[in-house]
Amino acid sequence: MKSHEIARRWLDFFSKKGHTVVPSASLVTNDPSLLFTVAGMVPFIPYLTAREKPPYSRATSVQKCIRTADIEEVGKTARHGTFFQMAGNFSFGDYFKEDAITFAWELLTSDVEKGGFGLDPERLWVTVYEDGDERDDEARAIWRDKIGIPNERIIGTGKADNYWNTGQAGPGGPCSEIYYDRGPAYGLEGGPAVDETRYIEIWNLVFMQYQLSAVRSKTDFDVAGELPQKNIDTGLGLERLAMILQGVENMYETDQVRPVLDKAAELSGKTYTSAEDPSDPHHADDVKLRVVADHVRSALMLISDGVSPSNEGRGYVLRRLIRRAVRSMRLLGVETAVLPELLPVSRDAMKGTYPEVETDFARISRIAYAEEKAFLRTIASGTERLEEAVKMSQAANKPLSGEDAFTLHDTYGFPIDLTLEMAEEAGLKVDEAGFRSLMQEQRQRAQADARGKKHGHDDVSVFNELLAAGQTVFTGYDELTSESSVRGIISAGSRVPYAGQGTEIFLVLNETPFYAEAGGQAADTGLITGDGFVLEVQDVQRPVKGLSVHKAIVREGEIAEGANVLAAVDAQRRHEAEQAHSGTHIVHAALHQILGPEALQRGSFNKAGYLRFDFSWGEGLSDAAKSEIEEVSNLAIRSNYQVETKIMSLAEAKALGATALFGEAYGDTVRVVEMNGDWSRELCGGTHVASTSRIGSLTLLGEQSVGSGNRRVEAFVGMDAFRHLAAERALVNELSEMLKVPSAQLPDRLAATLAKLKSTEKELERLRREQLAASAAALVSTAVDVDGVRVLIHDAGTGAGADDLRTLALDLRSRLGSGAAVVAVAGVSNSRPVVIVATNEEARAAGVKAGALVKTAAGILGGGGGGKDDVAQGGGSDASKLDAALTAVKAAVANRG
Incomplete structure (x- = not known):
């Protein structure tokens, strides 16, 4: 039975039972406490908690959901996925336990021909709430006496598993879960308390019947009494039921997910085997394929509901899903872009239930493909740096430092979760605490800087004190000049009764026409005047919500609290x-x-x-x-x-x-x-x-x-x-005059001039190289013997680049012939000194290494360098010390022993 058929049967069944069919809400919920719609009941929370009167007494839906708390478990188990569909039926003060249980049993066990799902009743187990003396005997009795499930297949569990609450004072109540026995091949006998891989939960019935007066944790709360209106909230995992009805091993192999998995396997050349045992040699690859299939579908659905990749909130979740999918494909051996191959497959699998993924696919794909393209660039720039850091950490037998992880994040855009994954693959831990500490320091610096710019100090208690008298009334929509009075004056972080000429203050008025910076709009400036004083307003901010604070300088006189003022905004600005x-x-x-x-x-x-x-x-x-x-x-x-x-x-x-x-x-x-x-x-x-x-x-x-x-x-x-535009026109006119051509011909004339300049530079470079080469023969005669090693040092002056100097050094080394020889050539390129050292095989055998000599020279030049034993390059910042640096090379050869 296909997934869209499961959804249709669900809605048809409950519609016939008098439920209003409610379409799926967006994955982006209006609930400010949630990033996403995480359960089927989320759209109904206002009705379940009695904050709003429901427009119907019974409802049913198949709701799109996203959960990422267990993202690391995706692909490893049969039941963890980020996107899933929750089928639910709800009662708001209408039916209660008996009807909810009866409906569930009827739908699950009725013949397919009669609109049910046709599950074998003998394979169904249930749990009810039982925790010490607290027991939901009513639910057990209904399952046992009305439905006919043997008592041994009704399992009592405690608050952690079978009690629902909102996490705060409000409605709550016991649950009853329905499990399906997949058979002996999947684990031990004995019910869900023994093995939740064999016995998989498919439906949870929540009986919302109590008013909780305090909730300290999921298992620690106080019950004030029964609710005047009892509600039903149930949720069936559509993917889990599809897994059972389609006879597949896990949710990744159901009809809406498996096509992406198969395409990923095809692209990577891997064979998917359904391996769930970590000891199975195929398990690692199978997990990656399942991650790809799950995350691609989730990304498709999130973008469809208006989420775009970003570095915070919902956008970050989407970005992480896409990056994990792309990363998994790279680990499977595919380093090119994969979403153009995978996303259309997911679209075709989902469009039967959600046609909008097809009609809006041009937009969806554009966003997804651009994100993958950007991430591939990030991987290319950051992977090399990460690999270097990993090698250094492995050599030192230490975790990857928090500083390295922070540099990867801050400089290369490498997300910390990717650093953690790649380090783990190399068998290395990461100092995540150190990384978090550096991130917090960065945030604190940014916040302190912002606060300093806004209102000069961190302590907002004085502003809260002023806010207690009421919010500032903004009159600036209708007028630019307003009469007002001074509520408070702050100077040097403290409230003061008055301020004199030349003092910089923060001023709070009861009413103001000055717009405080918000919504991207800069603050107004202007004047505040009164009897004997003039203030220049330089900025206006809201350090606490509802209070406008004017940063001002007293230009004339003295201002006091309570003074009447005329506040005038700079109208032109x-x-x-x-x-x-x-x-x-x-x-x-x-x-x-x-x-x-x-x-x-x-x-x-x-x-x-x-x-x-x-x-x-x-x-x-x-x-x-x-x-x-x-x-x-x-x-x-x-x-x-x-x-x-x-x-x-x-x-x-x-x-x-x-x-x-x-x-x-x-x-x-x-x-x-x-x-x-x-x-x-x-x-x-x-x-x-x-x-x-x-x-x-x-x-x-x-x-x-x-x-x-x-x-x-x-x-x-x-x-x-x-x-x-006037300045650009003047510039164009000036260039036209200089080049003696009309403005329309400027691009062609500039292109020709630049080409000629480039050609001239190449010719000059060629001449410099020839000049250096011509001088090489004469330079050989300047080599001197230093304790059995011929040493040639030469200052080529200004103009020669590092490549030219390297070519000269290698030429001179070859001209020196057999016998131990060292060449040190220096010059100034782009105003910075450069040193090249080259040694031959005999010199290296005598203990003379180019890398060590370059470091000696570069140290004198105020810089650094390095390279191999035969050729090395260094530089610095002080060109005046080139002679001293070359002399130090000669001395280092003499002192090598």
């Missing part, structure tokens, strides 16, 4: 900032129009005349794409779209399709900024122009990478855009 902020929204909409909706915002910054915008995208933009983005943006500006702001509930905004910044926390009420309706509709608390034409113009400055899978565009807007 605000307007230019609004141009930039509205320009950011336009660029975002243009990116969606040109690249597609997966070009999601990852951050932004805008200030007067300038904007930058970070977005998720796997590769650099072509010149044509950049030109098109700029053109679409300026067409929107010219079209003079009205910029409207609306206040609405978060649910209403989401229903309208308003774009939100990933990872941002929003309240129940949000501000939506629209340009031409849904052409651009975003959640935004910033300030904007009234219509797009007031932006003036927008000029893209460039586009670059800001981390794997993320790009950045920068632009000037308004007068800054005009000045930038």
Whole structure:
């Protein structure tokens, strides 16, 4: 029975039992405590916990789920997978234990011809809650007396396995699990308490009947009493049932997963054997193939639900899944890109249940392929460095240091989980604690730096004290000048009653028109004046939520707490900032129009005349794409779209399709900024122009990478855009005048000039080499005998490169003929001194090694070097000591004994 047929039968059965069929929710849950939908009941939590009134008394669903807590176990067991489907039936104050148990038994054991799954009743075992004196005798009695399961196949288990709670005060209750006996070939007899490989759990029935007053842990909680409304929450693992009904060894061999596994085996030339015993020689490869099959499917489904690879949150989970799949294929011997081969296979396996993976495959594949491409570059750059670190650690018989792991992460983009895996393969441990410590230090430095820039000190207690009087009222949406009063003054980290001329302070007003930096928009500047004082506002921040703090300098007079003030924003600077902020929204909409909706915002910054915008995208933009983005943006500006702001509930905004910044926390009420309706509709608390034409113009400055899978565009807007274009025009005119050609011919003339320059440089290089070669014959006569070794030293001066010096040194060594000989040639290349030492076989036999001599010379030059015994190279920073360095080489030959 195929997976989509299992899902259909489930929904049909419970629909006939009066349940409302609820479509699967997204893998990206609205629950702020969860990254993903981790169980079938997650969408129903508000109803199960009585936070919301359910629109139905009975419901059923087949829910997409992602769990990654046991990601290291994927492929090793029959039951661990990251993506899975949970079939569930739910009752909200309607039926309870007897009906839930009866429904489950009927569906599992009814004949296939009658719409059931046709399982053999003799192979089903169940567990019920029994923990000391606490027993769910009601559930046991129903299973035994109504269903007819023998008492010996009803196993009592404790709180750890058979009691559900939310992890906090609220509803809870006992569970009853249903297990299927796969037979003697899979393990010992005696039920799930003896062997959970042979007896595999397929369905869990949760009887939510108690109010818990305190939950200290999964097994330690207080029961306050019974719930006034008892609920049912059940979950059947669709993949586990498919494994049984399809007669396969594990979930990776079911119809929605096995095709990817087979394709991976084909690409790698491996034979899949279903090995689950670690001692089996095929086990290691089989585990890797199962990891690939599982992770490719999970990546497909996550991207389908709008997740893009990134370095945090959901995006990091997706990135890790893709990288683990690619890494497993490399361990199987495939070093080229594999997702273009594997992802379409997973799409075809899943589209019967989720047709959107086919209709949206162009977007899904573009994101996945770009991530793999980026990761292959990361592997190429980091693997060599990791292998060097591993060899050094093995030689020293020490774990890979936290510093090495941190360097791989910070410099090469090598994720720590990949470092751990590759080190483990080499039989080496990693100082993970040291790595975490360095990461924490880096975060603390960044946070301290940010805090220092924002409000000058770390202690926010004084701000919390001021916030107790209420949040700052922001008036700047409607006016740029507001009357207000001083709530508090902070100087040198402490609250003070007044501040005099020349003092730098942090000022809190009861109302302010000054925009505090947020949402990527820079803070306003301006003046705060009052009776006898003038303050210049340089920055405005929110060190604690709800409180605007003005960084200001008292330019005239003295200001005191309680003083009445007139706060006036610099109107020109605000307007230019609004141009930039509205320009950011336009660029975002243009990116969606040109690249597609997966070009999601990852951050932004805008200030007067300038904007930058970070977005998720796997590769650099072509010149044509950049030109098109700029053109679409300026067409929107010219079209003079009205910029409207609306206040609405978060649910209403989401229903309208308003774009939100990933990872941002929003309240129940949000501000939506629209340009031409849904052409651009975003959640935004910033300030904007009234219509797009007031932006003036927008000029893209460039586009670059800001981390794997993320790009950045920068632009000037308004007068800054005009000045930038005017400056470029002036530069073009100047070049045209210098080269005596019209501007349209500049590219050809510059190309010709550069080609001629390159040719001239090559000719000069050839002449230098010939000059050096010509001098070689004369230089041989300068060699001197040093304790039986002929030593030739020569300073070639400035201009010769390291390759030229090496060629000269080797030529001189060959000209010196037989007998122990050493050549040391030095010069200055790119303003830095270079030394090359070459020794012949007789000199090396006499104990003279080029590497050791180079280190001696380089030490004097203030640098380092190394190489082999026959040829070595070194350098430094002090070219004035070249003569001393060459003399030291001669002395080292003399003192070799």
